Every structure is written in C-alpha cells, then in structure tokens.
Amino acid sequence: MATDTAAIAGAPRPAQRDIPHTVSPGLWTLAWRRLRADKVGMVSLAIVLAFIVMMILSGLGLIASDWQREVGVNYAPPTFLGPEAPATPAPEAVVPRTAAPAGSNYQSKIVDPIGDVIASLKAGKVPGGPLPPETAEEKSVDPLADVMSEIRADKQVEAKAEHRVRLATLPFGGDKWGRDVLKKTIKGSETSIFVGIASAVVATFIGTLLGALAGYYGAKVDDFLNWFYSVFSSMPPLLLILAVAAVLQHKGIVTIILILGLTGWTGVFRLIRAEYLKHKAREYVQAADAIGASNARRMFVHIFPNVSHVVLVQLSILVVGFIKAEVILSFLGFGVPVDVVSWGSMLNEAQNELILGKWWQLVAAGTAMALLVTAFSIFTDSLRDALDPRLKGRTGA
Amino acid sequence: MGAYIFRRLWQMIPTMLGVVLLVFFLFNWVGGDPAYVLAGKISNQEQIDNIRRQLGIDQPYYIQLGIFVKQIVTGNFGASWSTNERVSHILITRLGPSLTILVPLLILDTLISIALALAVAYVRGSLTDRLVMIVCTVGLSVSILVYIIVFQYVFAYKLGWFPVQGWGDGFWHNLVVYASLPILIGLVVSIAPDLRLFRTFILDEINQDYVRTGRAKGVSENRVMWVHVLRNASIPIITNLMSSLPGLLLGSFLIERFFSIPGIGREVILAVERSDFPVIKAITVYVAFATILTNLLADLTYKAVDPRVQLK
Numbered sequence: 001m002a003t004d005t006a007a008i009a010g011a012p013r014p015a016q017r018d019i020p021h022t023v024s025p026g027l028w029t030l031a032w033r034r035l036r037a038d039k040v041g042m043v044s045l046a047i048v049l050a051f052i053v054m055m056i057l058s059g060l061g062l063i064a065s066d067w068q069r070e071v072g073v074n075y076a077p078p079t080f081l082g083p084e085a086p087a088t089p090a091p092e093a094v095v096p097r098t099a100a101p102a103g104s105n106y107q108s109k110i111v112d113p114i115g116d117v118i119a120s121l122k123a124g125k126v127p128g129g130p131l132p133p134e135t136a137e138e139k140s141v142d143p144l145a146d147v148m149s150e151i152r153a154d155k156q157v158e159a160k161a162e163h164r165v166r167l168a169t170l171p172f173g174g175d176k177w178g179r180d181v182l183k184k185t186i187k188g189s190e191t192s193i194f195v196g197i198a199s200a201v202v203a204t205f206i207g208t209l210l211g212a213l214a215g216y217y218g219a220k221v222d223d224f225l226n227w228f229y230s231v232f233s234s235m236p237p238l239l240l241i242l243a244v245a246a247v248l249q250h251k252g253i254v255t256i257i258l259i260l261g262l263t264g265w266t267g268v269f270r271l272i273r274a275e276y277l278k279h280k281a282r283e284y285v286q287a288a289d290a291i292g293a294s295n296a297r298r299m300f301v302h303i304f305p306n307v308s309h310v311v312l313v314q315l316s317i318l319v320v321g322f323i324k325a326e327v328i329l330s331f332l333g334f335g336v337p338v339d340v341v342s343w344g345s346m347l348n349e350a351q352n353e354l355i356l357g358k359w360w361q362l363v364a365a366g367t368a369m370a371l372l373v374t375a376f377s378i379f380t381d382s383l384r385d386a387l388d389p390r391l392k393g394r395t396g397a
Numbered sequence: 398m399g400a401y402i403f404r405r406l407w408q409m410i411p412t413m414l415g416v417v418l419l420v421f422f423l424f425n426w427v428g429g430d431p432a433y434v435l436a437g438k439i440s441n442q443e444q445i446d447n448i449r450r451q452l453g454i455d456q457p458y459y460i461q462l463g464i465f466v467k468q469i470v471t472g473n474f475g476a477s478w479s480t481n482e483r484v485s486h487i488l489i490t491r492l493g494p495s496l497t498i499l500v501p502l503l504i505l506d507t508l509i510s511i512a513l514a515l516a517v518a519y520v521r522g523s524l525t526d527r528l529v530m531i532v533c534t535v536g537l538s539v540s541i542l543v544y545i546i547v548f549q550y551v552f553a554y555k556l557g558w559f560p561v562q563g564w565g566d567g568f569w570h571n572l573v574v575y576a577s578l579p580i581l582i583g584l585v586v587s588i589a590p591d592l593r594l595f596r597t598f599i600l601d602e603i604n605q606d607y608v609r610t611g612r613a614k615g616v617s618e619n620r621v622m623w624v625h626v627l628r629n630a631s632i633p634i635i636t637n638l639m640s641s642l643p644g645l646l647l648g649s650f651l652i653e654r655f656f657s658i659p660g661i662g663r664e665v666i667l668a669v670e671r672s673d674f675p676v677i678k679a680i681t682v683y684v685a686f687a688t689i690l691t692n693l694l695a696d697l698t699y700k701a702v703d704p705r706v707q708l709k
Contacts (some may be wrong), residue, residue, distance in 0.1 A: 231415030234692075235685045238650070239665065243681050246669040247423050327540050328651065332666060347542045354550050366543040373538035 027309065027387070034386040041382025047375035051193060058190040067183035067341065075358045076174030078181075173360030175349060184341050185364045191330075191342035192369070195257055196323035202261025203322075204315045207268025214269070215276025216299050225269075233266040241325065245334040256335050260322050268314045275307040309387040316380040320373055327369060343369050405693050416685040421465050424674050425458070465678075474679045479671040484679050487664060494564060495660035498576050498652070499645050502583040507638060510588050514595035515622050518603055529592070536589040545655045548582050562657040579652045594637065598630045605629070632703045639695035642687075 025033070035041055057063045173181045214225035232240070240263045248255050279285060280303065288302045329335035330344025338345070343365045350362035449455040453464050468474050474484035517526045553561040559578040565571050602608070603626055611621045650662025657663075661680060668676040700706050 227411055227415060230412045231419055234412055234416060234688045235681065236688065239681055239684055242665055242669050243420070243423060243677055246672060246674070246677050247427050324540065328542065331542055332654075334669060343540075344542075347540065347546070351546050354546060355554065362543065362546060366540060369540055370535065370538040370543075374535050377534060377538060 031309070031383075031386040035382060038382045038386065041379060041386070044375040044378040044382065047371065048379055051189060051372050051375075054186055055190045055193045058186050059194070064183040064186040064190075067179060067187040069180075070178040071180050072170045072174035072178040074174070074176060074178050075353070075356070076170045076178055077358075078170065078173040078360050173358070173364070175361055176353065181361050181364045184346060184361070185343075185368050188341045188343045188346050188365060189368055189372070191253065191336055191340055192323055192326055192344070193372070195253060195260070195326040195336075195342075196319045199257040199260035199264065199322045199326075200315050200318035202257060203264040203318055204268050204311060206261065207265035207314070208272050208311055210265070211269040211272025212276050212299050212304070215273040216280050216295070216303070218277070218280075222273075225273075229266055229269050232263070233270075237263060238325075241329070242334070245329065251335075251337045253336055253340065256326060256329060259329075260325055264318060264322065268311070268318070271310055271314060272307060275310055276303060279303045279306055313380065313384045313387060316376070316383055320376045320380065323369070323373060323376075402693070402697070405696070409689050409693070412689055413686060416682060416689075417466060417469065418462075420678055420681050420685075421462055424678055425461055425465070468679075469682055474675045477668075477673055477676050479668075479673045484675050487676060488661075488679060488683070491659055491661045491664045493568075494571070494658050495649070495653070495662065497568065497571055498579050498583065498649055498658065498660065501572070501576070502580050502587070502649070503638075503642075503645060505580070506584055506587045506591060509584070510591035510595050511627070511634065513588070513592050514599055515627065517592070518596050518599040519618075519622060521600060521603070530596075533589040533593050536585070537593075541586050541651055544582055544585055545651060548578065548585075549655060552578055552581075562655070564656075564658050575656070575658070579649070579656050579658065582652055583649055595630070595634055598633045599626060602626045602629045628702075632699060635698050635702055636695050639691055639698060642691050 035045070054063070058065070170178075170180050170182065175181055175184065210225050210228070214222045214229075235243075241259055244259045244263060248259065276299075285298055285302055288298045293302065326335055326342065327344040327347065330342045331348045332344075333348075335344055336342045346361055346365035350359075350365060353359070354362055446455070453461060456464075472485050476483055477487060513529070517529045520526050549561065553559045560575060564575050607629075608621060608625060611625050612618075616625070649660070650666055652658070653660040653663035654666050664676060665680055667673070668680070
C-alpha cells in the first residue's frame with residue numbers, strides 16, 4: 001500500500017499539473033470558516049483559550065504556585081479600595097496567625113475561636129510555637145523523625161516569612177490569612193477547569209463507545225446497552241453523583257473526575273447511538289464492508305469521523321455542566337480535598353467572609369466562573385452552528 | 398390505551414430491577430464494609446461481627462440482595478445509622494417541606510417562563526429579545542451558590558425582609574415566612590434556562606402555516622399567541638416539565654441546606670456527610686422509581702395534549 005502511493009507520487013503526471021483544480025473544503029475547514037465569521041464565537045473562544053492557558057501555566061507551576069503564601073494582612077482589601085481604616089486588626093499582621101482569633105474579640109464573636117487552628121491543621125500546617133529541637137535519641141526511636149524534621153524546616157521558613165512586611169492591599173484582596181485572592185482564583189481555575197475537561201472526556205469516551213456499539217451492532221447488544229442507559233438515566237444526575245460520592249470515601253481529584261465521568265455519559269450515548277443507527281446503513285459503510293473492513297474498522301475509522309462533530313459539541317456541553325457540578329461538590333466538601341483550592345472551596349470560605357463584609361473572594365471566584373461558563377456556553381453554541389448550520393438559532397437545552 | 402399502559406408498566410420492570418442492582422452494587426459492594434464505620438474507632442472483632450449480623454452483611458450477596466428487595470417493597474429500610482430515626486419516617490416527614498417549596502416554585506416558574514418566552518418570541522430578533530437572551534445566558538453561568546449566598550446576605554441578613562433561615566410548624570406560616578426567599582432564589586435560577594428553552598419551542602411554531610392562516614382570517618394577535626401557538630408549543634414544554642419533576646425534588650437541595658429547611662434534598666446531603674447508607678439507598682431507589690413513572694406520565698400527557706400522537 002505504502003509503496004503504491006510512493007510510486008504514484010514519484011511519477012508525477014504532467015497532464016494533471018496543468019489543470020487548475022480546487023480541493024473542495026472538508027467539514028472541518030468549512031466549520032472553521034463559519035466559526036471565524038462568527039465574531040461573538042471567536043471572542044468567547046479567545047476567553048476560553050485564555051482560561052485554558054492560565055490553567056496550563058498554573059499546572060506547570062509557572063504562575064500562582066505560591067498561592068498559599070500569606071503575603072497580605074488578614075482580609076487585605078482589593079487595591080482600588082485602598083487600605084482599611086485603623087479600626088481593623090492591623091496589629092494582627094505581626095502576631096502569629098494561630099494566636100490571632102484569641103486576640104481579636106470582633107472575630108471570636110462570630111467565628112469559632114479555634115476555627116483558624118483547625119483550618120490551618122487541615123491545610124497541612126502545624127500551629128503553635130517553635131517545636132523543641134530534635135535529639136539524636138529521638139531520631140533513633142521515633143519513626144516519624146524524618147517527617148518531624150521536614151515540619152521543622154517548614155516552620156523555619158514560615159518563621160522567616162512572619163517577619164516579612166505584609167501588604168495592606170492586594171490586587172483582588174486577601175483572604176482570612178492574607179493569601180492573595182487573585183492567585184487563589186488562578187489556582188482554583190486550574191482545579192475546576194481540569195476537573196471539568198477531564199471528566200467530560202471520560203463521560204464522552206464512555207458514551208461514544210457504548211453508543212457506537214449499541215447503534216452499530218443493534219439487536220441484543222443494543223437491547224442490553226439500552227437497558228443500561230435507561231437504568232442510569234432514570235436517576236436524577238445529582239442524586240447519582242451524591243450516591244457515588246457517599247460510597248467512595250476517598251477524596252481527590254481523580255475520584256471526582258471518575259464520579260462525574262461515570263455518571264454523565266447518558267446524553268452522549270443517546271445521540272451517538274442514533275447517529276450510528278443512521279450511518280450504518282449508508283452506502284460508504286457497505287462499501288467498506290465490501291472491501292473487507294472489520295467491524296471495529298468500520299465503526300471507528302469509517303463512521304466515527306462522520307459523527308465526530310456531534311461528539312465534539314457534546315464534549316463542549318459537558319465541560320460546562322461538569323465545571324458547575326465540581327464547584328457545587330467542592331463547596332459541599334464532597335469534591336476536592338481541603339488542601340486543594342477550587343472555585344467551590346473558595347465560595348465556601350467566602351460564605352462566612354461575606355457576613356464580615358469581606359466580599360472580594362466571593363466576587364473573584366463567582367466572576368471568574370461566570371465569565372468562563374458564559375464564554376464556554378456561547379462558544380459551544382457557535383461551534384454547533386459552525387459544524388451543523390441546520391441547527392442555527394436553536395439554543396441548547 | 399389500557400393495553401398501552403399495561404405494556405409500559407410491564408416494560409418498566411427490567412429498568413427498576415436495574416436500578417435496584419445498581420444501588421445494591423454501589424452500597425453493598427463498592428461501599429466496602431460499613432461495620433467498621435459504624436463500630437467507630439475503638440472496636441473489637443466481636444462488636445464488628447455483631448453489627449455485621451444485624452445488618453445482614455455476613456450473608457452471601459444473593460441473600461443481601463433479597464433483603465434489599467424486601468426493604469424496597471415493604472418500605473421498611475430500618476433505622477438511620479446516625480440518628481436511629483426510622484427511614485420511612487424520615488422520608489415522610491421530609492417530603493412536606495420540600496413540596497412546600499417546590500410546588501409554588503414549579504407553578505410560578507412555569508407561568509412566568511411561558512409568558513416571558515411568548516413575549517420575547519413575539520418580538521424575536523429585536524433588541525429586547527437579544528438583551529433578554531444575553532441576560533439569560535449570563536444569569537445561567539453564575540453559580541447557584543453565588544445567588545443563594547448573595548440573596549441570603551442581602552435580603553435576609555442586611556435588609557431583614559426575610560428570616561435568615563429556619564422552618565416552623567404551620568403550613569401557611571412556612572409558606573409565607575420561611576419559603577418566600579427560597580422560592581424567589583429558585584425562580585431566579587430556574588427561569589433563565591426554561592425561558593431560553595421555551596422560546597425555542599415557541600419559535601418553532603411561530604413560523605408555521607396555521608399561524609399565518611389564523612392571522613389571515615382575522616384572529617387577534619393575543620389569541621394567535623396564547624391559544625394557537627401556545628397550544629402547539631405546549632407539547633414539548635409539558636414533556637420537558639414532566640421530565641424535570643423528580644430532579645426538582647433534589648434540585649433545591651442547596652437551597653434547603655442554606656436555609657435549614659428539613660426537606661429531602663437536605664436529608665440527602667446530611668446522609669452523604671454521615672455515610673448514612675440506608676437513607677441514601679431509600680431516597681435513591683424511590684426517586685429513580687418516581688422518575689420512571691413520571692416518564693410514563695409524560696408520554697400519556699403528550700397524548701392528551703396532542704391527539705395526533707400514536708402510542709405504540
């Protein structure tokens with residue numbers, strides 16, 4: 001096969017060269033042209049891409065990797081508001097973090113007095129004063145000696161950090177411990193977008209594979225997979241997600257991707273199955289059969305490219321839904337672990353901060369998410385219009 | 398008709414069995430051994446064996462499945478693992494508050510969405526239409542969490558128009574005092590997607606020949622929109638509403654949690670937090686059954702609204 005093509009390429013036929021021929025544009029070229037003409041679609045694509053670039057940079061540790069550093073005073077307001085009036089607990093900035101709540105009665109009224117300690121414990125930090133120095137004896141008996149020395153090293157770094165002058169304001173404000181909300185938002189977008197995209201890929205893969213099998217083979221396979229589909233789709237998605245979350249005690253990003261991916265494939269399945277039913281009777285598939293293509297080859301090499309635009313649009317719709325779902329799950333504490341920041345966990349912190357009048361974290365996380373989701377939904381509509389102009393004007397369900 | 402309903406009911410059995418199997422698989426197999434969770438940190442083998450015997454999980458899987466099916470049929474799921482309250486009692490008492498929020502929400506949402514959708518579809522393509530659609534798209538993108546947090550803070554905490562949270566005894570008292578803000582938030586969240594969707598359904602009808610015929614014979618614009626177009630557009634609208642019913646029962650779980658309303662949705666969250674398997678199992682299975690039944694109901698309503706539909 002390969003040698004044949006090489007032979008043809010090696011012996012150019014001059015007659016063909018002279019004829020001006022235009023290659024008819026394929027589906028993707030046409031779709032790209034239509035998308036390019038859609039200004040709103042292109043703007044939203046740019047926003048989505050900007051978010052994805054931000055996610056990748058943050059994932060590589062190039063930006064916002066030091067989001068846990070306490071760079072500002074507690075609840076540092078956003079820069080455009082200017083520093084807070086002296087009534088605010090400015091001295092707290094020099095007091096070690098863990099002692100802060102006891103010293104400030106305005107907080108202890110509303111906030112759990114040991115809330116900070118617990119939170120810092122959760123965040124993997126060790127509260128309290130300097131740890132006693134390590135002895136050789138301790139090292140020989142204590143199996144945790146290595147861990148302890150690591151913690152000590154951390155404490156020393158932190159002790160140095162404590163002397164650093166804390167900023168009175170931060171670009172997007174600071175949180176309870178003076179961490180930069182802008183950096184948290186960037187880091188949070190990494191988690192939320194990654195979970196959204198990864199679980200959408202898992203769900204689309206499952207849905208496409210099962211849909212292809214059901215639609216292509218029909219008969220018993222179709223009956224079985226349809227039954228499987230009806231079982232999954234007869235449960236409200238959130239209930240199914242919560243039930244799986246209840247069973248899987250292990251928290252983590254992989255867990256949440258699996259939960260969303262394993263429960264969210266039904267919509268893709270229904271559409272892809274219908275597409276395969278339609279396509280398997282077409283002439284090009286019969287032709288593929290005639291030249292001896294195997295079932296798998298017919299399914300994934302011949303038919304799949306013809307339904308791939310449906311897959312792509314479904315993937316895009318799922319990403320939006322899963323980003324929203326991840327935020328809710330993380331907010332409830334069923335999502336990412338406590339030491340990982342996501343927009344959901346930021347909203348959770350912001351809920352209590354709002355009562356103290358510190359609204360910036362809520363606005364930062366809420367706006368970042370709304371911007372991404374708006375851009376992604378508009379882009380999805382544009383993408384669908386570009387790939388399938390017959391559907392133009394319909395808004396997604 | 399009777400034969401159709403009977404056949405549909407018959408066809409439901411495999412799906413219901415599938416749901417039972419799925420839930421069983423999740424909680425009795427993937428979930429691991431709950432005895433260790435229940436016995437707590439300080440426990441000995443004897444205690445664990447006792448608990449296992451009580452729960453019946455020392456039995457082979459097929460007997461456990463039998464127990465589970467019996468629980469579903471009789472509605473007797475035993476007691477909650479964390480509060481020791483009977484699961485059947487939990488379900489019955491939590492249903493009322495959920496419905497107090499959901500029924501008014503559903504009625505108001507449907508009426509407002511349909512009226513607005515008719516209005517914007519009538520002026521389709523105009524600036525008003527485009528603005529409403531933009532507001533809907535942006536409104537949809539803001540997390541429901543943000544709506545709840547902000548509304549609760551502004552209207553209840555700051556302005557004091559509503560109680561911050563809570564639930565009382567009398568139905569009317571609850572509806573007027575405690576349910577109003579949750580219903581308002583529910584409306585804000587649900588009108589945006591419904592309006593967008595209903596608008597497309599109405600746009601599909603508005604260009605049909607019968608609309609032109611109606612206008613040609615002098616039917617008033619109001620009658621064209623509210624009677625002719627709405628009657629035809631109501632078929633997908635009703636199907637859509639019916640299919641969203643069971644989800645609604647849980648859909649407001651965040652609202653119930655924020656406002657401390659003792660409903661089904663809040664119960665699910667509490668149960669997940671406490672690993673209270675009997676409660677989650679019961680709610681999951683019954684809500685799934687309710688969904689399967691409403692699907693049938695949706696098809697029957699479909700037939701009632703549109704006589705052309707042939708039930709097969």
